Amino acid sequence: xxxxxxxxxxxxxxxxxxxxxxxxxxxxxxxxxxxxxxxxxxxxxxxxxxxxxxxxxxxxxxxxxxxxxxxxxxxxxxxxxxxxxxxxxxxxxxxxxxxxxxxxxxxxxxxxxxxxxxxxxxxxxxxxxxxxxxxxxxxxxxxxxxxxxxxxxxxxxxxxxxxxxxxxxxxxxxxxxxxxxxxxxxxxxxxxxxxxxxxxxxxxxxxxxxxxxxxxxxxxxxxxxxxxxxxxxxxxxxxxxxxxx
Amino acid sequence: xxxxxxxxxxxxxxxxxxxxxxxxxxxxxxxxxxxxxxxxxxxxxxxxxxxxxxxxxxxxxxxxxxxxxxxxxxxxxxxxxxxxxxxxxxxxxxxxxxxxxxxxxxxxxxxxxxxxxxxxxxxxxxxxxxxxxxxxxxxxxxxxxxxxxxxxxxxxxxxxxxxxxxxxxxxxxxxxxxxxxxxxxxxxxxxxxxxxxxxxxxxxxxxxxxxxxxxxxxxxxxxxxxxxxxxxxxxxxxxx
Numbered sequence: 001x002x003x004x005x006x007x008x009x010x011x012x013x014x015x016x017x018x019x020x021x022x023x024x025x026x027x028x029x030x031x032x033x034x035x036x037x038x039x040x041x042x043x044x045x046x047x048x049x050x051x052x053x054x055x056x057x058x059x060x061x062x063x064x065x066x067x068x069x070x071x072x073x074x075x076x077x078x079x080x081x082x083x084x085x086x087x088x089x090x091x092x093x094x095x096x097x098x099x100x101x102x103x104x105x106x107x108x109x110x111x112x113x114x115x116x117x118x119x120x121x122x123x124x125x126x127x128x129x130x131x132x133x134x135x136x137x138x139x140x141x142x143x144x145x146x147x148x149x150x151x152x153x154x155x156x157x158x159x160x161x162x163x164x165x166x167x168x169x170x171x172x173x174x175x176x177x178x179x180x181x182x183x184x185x186x187x188x189x190x191x192x193x194x195x196x197x198x199x200x201x202x203x204x205x206x207x208x209x210x211x212x213x214x215x216x217x218x219x220x221x222x223x224x225x226x227x228x229x230x231x232x233x234x235x236x237x238x239x240x241x242x243x244x245x
Numbered sequence: 246x247x248x249x250x251x252x253x254x255x256x257x258x259x260x261x262x263x264x265x266x267x268x269x270x271x272x273x274x275x276x277x278x279x280x281x282x283x284x285x286x287x288x289x290x291x292x293x294x295x296x297x298x299x300x301x302x303x304x305x306x307x308x309x310x311x312x313x314x315x316x317x318x319x320x321x322x323x324x325x326x327x328x329x330x331x332x333x334x335x336x337x338x339x340x341x342x343x344x345x346x347x348x349x350x351x352x353x354x355x356x357x358x359x360x361x362x363x364x365x366x367x368x369x370x371x372x373x374x375x376x377x378x379x380x381x382x383x384x385x386x387x388x389x390x391x392x393x394x395x396x397x398x399x400x401x402x403x404x405x406x407x408x409x410x411x412x413x414x415x416x417x418x419x420x421x422x423x424x425x426x427x428x429x430x431x432x433x434x435x436x437x438x439x440x441x442x443x444x445x446x447x448x449x450x451x452x453x454x455x456x457x458x459x460x461x462x463x464x465x466x467x468x469x470x471x472x473x474x475x476x477x478x479x480x481x482x483x484x485x
Binding site (some may be wrong): 005011012015079084088089242243244 | 302316330332336351
């Protein structure tokens with residue numbers, strides 16, 4: 001493990017993002033635009049926007065980072081640069097932490113803009129601290145990133161990587177409690193929801209936005225989310241092979 | 246293993262996609278020399294190089310590099326590998342690519358400038374690698390392998406698609422690196438290039454036809470052109 005190498009990787013990934021201003025613009029602009037759409041879609045029912053707006057601010061970074069990371073890592077695999085890095089004195093975790101640092105930085109900007117627009121311009125109110133919502137958003141971005149890194153190992157083309165989004169992310173969004181409270185789902189689905197990481201991410205956000213603070217249960221959610229993030233990073237490291245057929 | 250060998254291969258067998266690609270190879274590559282790995286496309290040159298670098302899963306046999314098993318952690322600093330397809334970041338400039346790999350290796354910034362000079366990319370340093378020609382891109386890839394002062398350079402077809410002047414310059418660079426004590430293993434499917442090498446490994450269909458110097462190859466086959474000498478070897482192997 002070497003912080004020097006992790007930072008070199010982070011710098012390089014940020015530099016690559018910098019070369020792609022359109023992606024940065026999409027990452028930063030799309031969440032506030034969607035929140036604005038949501039607000040006016042619920043024009044006759046402002047309470048609905050108040051209810052889902054807060055958690056959504058915290059979930060957008062998860063979705064974007066999942067997608068951006070799985071494609072960036074897939075490119076690293078297909079361009080041969082991953083094989084080159086694997087033949088160099090570099091620990092697999094240096095590479096993964098480098099990615100984590102870079103995307104967490106991007107997610108911080110993304111979350112800051114989304115929270116500023118939602119709470120400043122769109123008149124969204126949450127019971128708890130907007131800063132905690134922002135911090136959870138960054139944590140969820142890192143969760144999305146680590147899952148994206150892991151699943152990128154199973155995609156051979158960018159088409160496949162993009163399809164992992166509806167395959168991995170949508171079911172989690174449907175079952176996390178955002179659309180329907182989990183206790184109102186078919187019992188089998190409720191049981192499944194306990195196995196999905198986004199359920200815990202959403203639960204923590206809901207506790208802050210509705211109850212006003214994380215509380216013990218919310219802290220358990222955060223611990224589970226961090227655990228899943230680390231587990232996905234470890235599994236991601238396993239998929240980085242120094243020797244291939 | 247013979248004393249002083251840079252690479253020592255014994256009974257190496259590799260399968261890819263269920264088919265045998267390398268059949269029971271055994272040979273030694275001397276240190277501080279340029280060894281050419283020659284043979285037609287598809288004969289297993291790249292697979293052999295991958296096995297030497299330690300990124301190839303092998304079926305059987307032993308590959309030692311600089312006295313350590315191929316791919317072992319101490320070798321990651323000593324062995325540099327350039328794949329046939331340039332493995333660099335197309336969206337970054339020449340300098341940014343080299344700076345990144347230099348940081349990973351912990352090399353000082355002035356090494357980047359030296360390498361840019363060596364691979365003659367001074368005019369293109371700030372251009373994205375993706376906008377460069379194929380030959381320029383492969384020089385960026387080669388440049389990254391020169392960072393970190395490796396003791397063994399494994400170069401897979403580094404001169405393909407380069408103009409003759411540049412090709413000669415690169416071979417001069419290789420000779421300089423070898424004179425500095427490093428070992429080079431350079432593959433090519435063009436027999437003309439064999440004359441730049443001290444030692445030749447001639448391959449066909451996953452088997453080693455010969456390992457000898459260009460001079461002795463000419464003497465033994467009685468052919469002046471190395472291409473013809475190679476053909477003579479194939480006939481000889483077929484007759485045996």
